[in-house]
Amino acid sequence: MNKMTEGMERKIVIPGELIVAGEEYLPGEGTEKNGSEIVALRYGLAEESNHLVKVIALSGVYQPRIGNVVIGKVENITFYGWVISIDAADDAFLPLQEVPKYVSKEGLSEVLDIGDMVVAKIIGVNTRGIDLTIKSRGLERIDDGLVIKINPNKVPRVIGKEGSMINLIKDNSGCNITVGQNGLIWILGKNIEDELLVKKVINFITEKSFISGLTEEVEEWFKNEKGGNK
Amino acid sequence: MKTPRVTANRIDEYLSSGKRFDGRKLNEFREISIETGISKKAEGSARVRIGKTEVLVGIKMDVAAPYPDSPNKGNLMVTSELLPLSSSRFESGPPKFPAIELGRLIDRAIRESKFVDFEKLCIKEGEKVWSIFVDIYSINADGNLVDAAGIGALAALKTAKFPKYDEETGKVIYDEHTDVSVPLSKEIPIVTTIYKIGKSLIVDPTQEEEDACEARVVIGGTAEGTIFSMQKGDAKEISIEEMNKVLELSKESKKNVFSKIEKFLK
Numbered sequence: 001m002n003k004m005t006e007g008m009e010r011k012i013v014i015p016g017e018l019i020v021a022g023e024e025y026l027p028g029e030g031t032e033k034n035g036s037e038i039v040a041l042r043y044g045l046a047e048e049s050n051h052l053v054k055v056i057a058l059s060g061v062y063q064p065r066i067g068n069v070v071i072g073k074v075e076n077i078t079f080y081g082w083v084i085s086i087d088a089a090d091d092a093f094l095p096l097q098e099v100p101k102y103v104s105k106e107g108l109s110e111v112l113d114i115g116d117m118v119v120a121k122i123i124g125v126n127t128r129g130i131d132l133t134i135k136s137r138g139l140e141r142i143d144d145g146l147v148i149k150i151n152p153n154k155v156p157r158v159i160g161k162e163g164s165m166i167n168l169i170k171d172n173s174g175c176n177i178t179v180g181q182n183g184l185i186w187i188l189g190k191n192i193e194d195e196l197l198v199k200k201v202i203n204f205i206t207e208k209s210f211i212s213g214l215t216e217e218v219e220e221w222f223k224n225e226k227g228g229n230k
Numbered sequence: 231m232k233t234p235r236v237t238a239n240r241i242d243e244y245l246s247s248g249k250r251f252d253g254r255k256l257n258e259f260r261e262i263s264i265e266t267g268i269s270k271k272a273e274g275s276a277r278v279r280i281g282k283t284e285v286l287v288g289i290k291m292d293v294a295a296p297y298p299d300s301p302n303k304g305n306l307m308v309t310s311e312l313l314p315l316s317s318s319r320f321e322s323g324p325p326k327f328p329a330i331e332l333g334r335l336i337d338r339a340i341r342e343s344k345f346v347d348f349e350k351l352c353i354k355e356g357e358k359v360w361s362i363f364v365d366i367y368s369i370n371a372d373g374n375l376v377d378a379a380g381i382g383a384l385a386a387l388k389t390a391k392f393p394k395y396d397e398e399t400g401k402v403i404y405d406e407h408t409d410v411s412v413p414l415s416k417e418i419p420i421v422t423t424i425y426k427i428g429k430s431l432i433v434d435p436t437q438e439e440e441d442a443c444e445a446r447v448v449i450g451g452t453a454e455g456t457i458f459s460m461q462k463g464d465a466k467e468i469s470i471e472e473m474n475k476v477l478e479l480s481k482e483s484k485k486n487v488f489s490k491i492e493k494f495l496k
Contacts, residue, residue, distance in 0.1 A: 147236050
């Protein structure tokens, strides 16, 4: 077993694959300790720092976390709120009191009807389920625009370092873009062509997510795309 | 997740101006590619790709008793399985409505067109006939599985060769294939589906577009215009004027598809 160098080498592992052996290592996210061996539980990139071994997943469904902004679809209306599908293993729940205005028990479907899309924030993940809120800036019902779905593990690439990628796309397309951590993306532009341009560039990013210097590549992409249109 | 309503509205809006999200025309198919003979064990097989959609079709043959109402005709059985690997919407287990429907749509087109000469599949009247099993598997579902399965069934049947049959023991020897092809007629049933979104009619939708569609008509027929089978699906209605447009578009798309798959059917 070749020892991994501190925070440098990343290797691709598959579930069940031995990442590193030795009592000094601790299992982190996406890994499991089996005797003295650290074994991968997810398909992804394995990395180690300060003896903590973890796997950055490259595929699989979205794992809900507190504080994540997600985009969901209203699946059902109950007496106390809305059941919302966020494309995770379980459905989420948006309670009545987490809506920023007073809602009567009869008026639930006027706020959010079945099939509506909504930008919401996760405020709780526990054994009872996932709880959402829309009591914050930028959290609202989606009335217009385009909602597309990408692999949730590629969301960090679409956003980029400190939002560099998403700002680049916003500047070049003039669209408003909200990226849900669950892989759903809401694009709202002045016309459909602009929105489709964003859809196209996001697909380009997800396909090329493994290369470094992606921001420059996308800049180049926009130049070509604009040059070709004129 | 199914395409959200907001996206569906955008698709409809864009179609009204005569454009599609991927830049195709309303009556334009994605690229069709066909590979035949992909399975060594099957009597005939084909892999069909339409854009990102991919299906496998295999033909198996067996000797069985004929049905009492057709003692001198062979049997045909078309089944399909929508594999969980092809889409997050499909679950393993007994076939559900979409899988059963897919099999029956293809079955009906082949059967009613008399594409397969069933009388030539008879070995001994009332006792032994050849049974043809057409199995359809979805490998990747990105819309328009029906048309892909239809093309696959044609290509697989075309390449299928009878296995050896031992008359004395009454057993089929699957390890040895003869050079005899399945008896086919010249009436080639091409299955094409016309989808209605808002007021627009389109062919070959992607999954996104298929979700947005409100009605569809599956038509099996020849490129010359003969119609063998037809089925309407989904909730919305289709007016008489629209139906005329559907038939026109269907004929046009059959010609289009036929020109692309012609070389595999010779």
